[in-house]
Amino acid sequence: MIQLIEDNRTAPLCPHCEKPLKTVSCQRIKSSLGVRFLYFCGQCRKTLGVSHRKGFWMG
Numbered sequence: 039m040i041q042l043i044e045d046n047r048t049a050p051l052c053p054h055c056e057k058p059l060k061t062v063s064c065q066r067i068k069s070s071l072g073v074r075f076l077y078f079c080g081q082c083r084k085t086l087g088v089s090h091r092k093g094f095w096m097g
């Protein structure tokens with residue numbers, strides 16, 4: 039069983055530019071499956087991931 043620990047003391051690193059993630063940018067994508075969000079590094083603009091939920095407020 040893996041335990042999830044909230045850790046705000048260290049900044050996560052971007053896997054692409056390996057700089058600490060200070061900001062994560064997001065863009066709204068409209069698809070046939072609903073609205074999704076694409077997250078990308080604020081420094082190198084490479085994509086970190088896409089949300090699989092319909093939005094922040096739903097699901």
Ligand SMILES: [Zn+2]
Pocket residue numbers: 052053054055056057079080081082083084
């Ligand atoms: Zn980056």
